[in-house]
Amino acid sequence: MEEVAEIRRLHFVEKATVSELAKQFKLSRPTIRKHLHTLDEPVYPVRKSQPHPKLGLFCNQLEQWLETDSRLPAKRRRTAQRLFECLQVEGYVGGYCAVRRYVKAWKQDQSASPPVTQVFVPLYFPPGETCQFDWSHETAVIAGIEQVVKVAQFRLSYSRQMFVIAYPRETQEMVLDAHNQAFAFFGGVPKRMVYDNLKTVVDAIFSGKERQFNRRFLTLANHYLFEPIACTPESGWEKGQVEKQVCDIRSWLFTPTPKFDDFVDLNTWLAQRCRELAARPHPEQTSRTTAECFIEEQPLLLPIKAVFDAYVEQMRRVSSQCLIRIERNRYSVPAQWANKAVSVRLTADRVRMVADGQVIADHPRHFGRDRLICAPWHYLPVLEKKPGALRHGAPFVTWDLPIAIKIVRDRVLKQDKGDRAYVELLLMARDFDNGLDALEMACDLTLQTGIVSAAIVLNEMRRLTEAARPVALSETVIATPVLTLEPTADCSRYDSLRSVSHVH
Known part of the structure; x- marks a missing residue:
């Protein structure tokens, strides 16, 4: 409209011709004539439908x-x-x-209802000071089964560097392990950690910011020397960065649903994606990327002197079948601890049984139901008294043995008292560090002879595991004694014995 007003002023006041105005404004003469007759602001028709030539x-x-x-x-x-x-x-x-x-x-x-918006105060965090933590529930396909996974999410407040890791549970040992993994990923520990009032971190909520933190979690905080801070209940904006990250991660990484063989592959991919996403511009310092800001922040984090042993301990009683039930699964314990109480230490991926200050059993942790996880070596003392349990005992039926041992086992068990003889082979293999390897080699040597019996296998194992014989002394080191005065043979000396009578 400003251009129209100028054209009309120049024509009616300054007496400029249409040709001069067309040359000056680089417009056609019909357009100039149209503008000379324009008095009101032009009204353009509103487009009712948006064309989508490519969409x-x-x-x-x-x-x-x-x-x-x-x-x-x-x-x-x-x-x-x-x-x-x-x-x-x-x-x-x-x-x-x-x-x-x-x-x-x-x-x-x-939806006809207008969206509801909220107003927040911009925050500033010094580098290396604050990290925010939260859990989220996402959907993933693990080993062909679609399931809800629990994702621990960390976010450094200054650099916006994120770290996410998935677990099948949201228990305290998972929280402890997630902190170990996150601090290793960051290469340091922030001075403060901000949390919701989750039960694995906070035991009791008092007035204001006063909290009673979980004792095991305080052990983690004392180990890494960071200060735990709990938000006000139902005030997620106090850690708004990680709250927004939960929504972003869901759309960036879990939509569509990811598919992996196990949690190890999933977490490896998540860590790699966290590094790739750091190449995006920083939300506030737009001239720099998140990775560049993290390089500035990383040296200001507290150093990691040692990795925290992220386990949760509880006392359990061993059954008469040498088993302990943990989360609907049963794990074996050495037979000498049957009907006794032992300490169980649960980590994110292991189950350890401790007694008298020593680890007596160590199993990989399983998260299914009604599974039996047995170590056959735990039941060998029982076989000494009950060798018949060898044929149908669950720990031995499912034992994945080398082919040579399986062949020898099947032949020995068909012989008279073969079950007891095979138990003797296992007992001998138990006494050596590499006993199963020695038993496999002994069985292989026995099969080469063509005659299979427990006695031959025992003999081969003794030959393979016996201590090395002492090396003979070399003649060059110590000279062999030489006789300087050789005695002469005189048989007449025996006649002197005959001349004297002896009384018996």
Whole structure:
């Protein structure tokens, strides 16, 4: 409108011709004549429908995704950015703005209520000072089974460097192990850790900020020398960075649902993705990336002097079958501890039994149900008295032995008193550090002879495990004694014995 007013002033006041105005404003003469007759501000028609020259072919796919996501829980719905990335995989070459406008319009059509917004105060955190922690529940496919995994999320407040790791449980040993993994990933420990009032960290909530923290968790804080801080109940904005990270991680890493063989592969991929996402611009220092800010913050973290032993201990009684039940699974213990109380130390991936200050059993931890985890060596003392249990005993039936040992076992058990003879082989193998390897080699040597018996296998094992014989002294080191005066043979001396009578 300013240009129209100037054209009219120059023509009616300064008496400029249409040709001069067209040359001056670089417009056509019909346009100049139209502007000379314009008195009011021009009104342009509002476009009722937005054309989508590049998105048009993918509108049906995008709307189908939106309808599918609308039936999912809010935590599992894809954002416009994630939908844009999925469309790129399908071949979309347009921009993000078109996708964002389409998603926004679709959501407005589905809901007539206006969104509710909140106001927050901007915060500042010095480098190396604060880290925020939170749990989230995500969906992943592990070993072909879709399940809800618990994801521990850490975020350094200054650099915005994140770390996430997934677990099948949300128990205290998982919290302790997550801190070990996060501090190792960061290469240091922040001075303060901010938490919700989760039960694995806080035992009791008092007025204000006063809390009674869990004793085992305080042991972790004392080990790494960080200060734990609990938020006000139902005040998630006090750790808003990690709260937002939960939503971002869900859309970035868990939409669509990731598929892995086990938790080790999943966590390896999550750690790698955390490093890749650090290449994005910092939300406040936009001229720098998150990785560059983390390089500045990392030297200011507290050093890690030793890794915390992240276990939770509880007392359990061993059954008469030398088993301890832990979370609906049963783990074996050496037979001498049957019907006694022992200490059980649970970590994120191991189950250790401790008695008299020593680890008496160590098993990988399983998270299924009704599983029997046995170490056959724990039951060998029982076989000395009950060798018949060898044939149908669960620890021995499922024992994965080398092929040579299996062949010898099957032949020996068919012989008379073969079960007791085979028990003697196992007992002898137990007394050596590499006893199973020695037994395998002895069985292989026995099979080469063509005659299989427990006695031959025992003999071969003794030959393989016996101590080395002493080396003979060399003649060059110590000279052999030489006789200087050789005695002469005189048989007449024996006749002197005959001349004297002896009384018996």
